[in-house]
Amino acid sequence: MKKSYLFAVFILCSIIGLSACKPDQRIETEASSTSVRPPLVNESSSESEAVLPSEETKNAGINDLSFEDTSYNYDVVTGATQTTFGSNPKPLYTYEEKLKKMFWSNQPPLGLMEGNYFANDGYFDVGNKGIVEIITDDTQKIINVEFNEYGAENYYASKYAGANKRLSDYAFFQAQNPRTDTTLVTVVNGITFVEKQMREENRITGNFETVKGSSTTAREGLMAIAAELAEEIKQPSKTKYIGYAEDFGNGLIGRIQLTVTDGTIDSARYDEYFADQPEKIVADHLKKYYRQSKYFSLEYHEETKDDFIAFSDHLTKAIVDQQTLVFENSEFTKHPSFASYQKLIEHIER
Known part of the structure; x- marks a missing residue:
């Protein structure tokens, strides 16, 4: 009798347990196979990476630039939105599924850029640092607006404390978070969307549309810090900008940037950007760094020991020290990237 009673209880518990599992199993299946929004990128531009062929870039004139031109289907807002930070939504996709749906670009404008140079920086949100750079021509037309955000020193994900969010793997970190499942956007999407509006509308003040799910950096960082330069950019700058970027055709884009005041080079920057799509990167061991840059990729630093x-x-x-772009027999001229640097400076007259 006792055995029969225990057996009956076991059967009853099993039925209840199985019944309780079914809804969760069904929800997970539906969530992973159901799209909650239209594709982020229009089909016609899904493979887009606005790269001029190398010869066209070389032959283009000053400020005849090529900007990345993927067409996006963003959900946009015209005001501040409530943050989802701290929430813990149920995942709608696997990470692999999300990467197929998401897209953002790290590509710099290609070609030769020259003009008046303006820069401003500030802190926003929880201590993140933002730097905005604006280039204008002699008619005060905006040629380029570029914003970089660096994680606060006490950032909750310590890996990204002080890291460049645009050119490191930070956007992939965001892509892994279920909070981006419904929007399918990262901080890079939000930044580049506003930069494009500023450039095309030739203004840095007033309201701009921002990407839903990525508006904090755009509004509190880029828009606020850029607006402080509104009066300054109406006049020529004593500091001039000279920059050149070229797609090398192997999945790497080289970029040299100089600022010059009264004929003296104040600053110089050199970086190489990995392509937006891994299949465009020729070297297999570099494919994993797509959408990052050699200078700011945290994983690339670690693997190559800086x-x-x-x-x-x-x-x-x-x-800067020697006021020249041409070097011979220096220790750094033996580095593999020096040959790429030499290709770029051929297009800069000094």
């Missing part, structure tokens, strides 16, 4: 940073820092320091 080799590129050391090269770039030595090179750019020598440019």
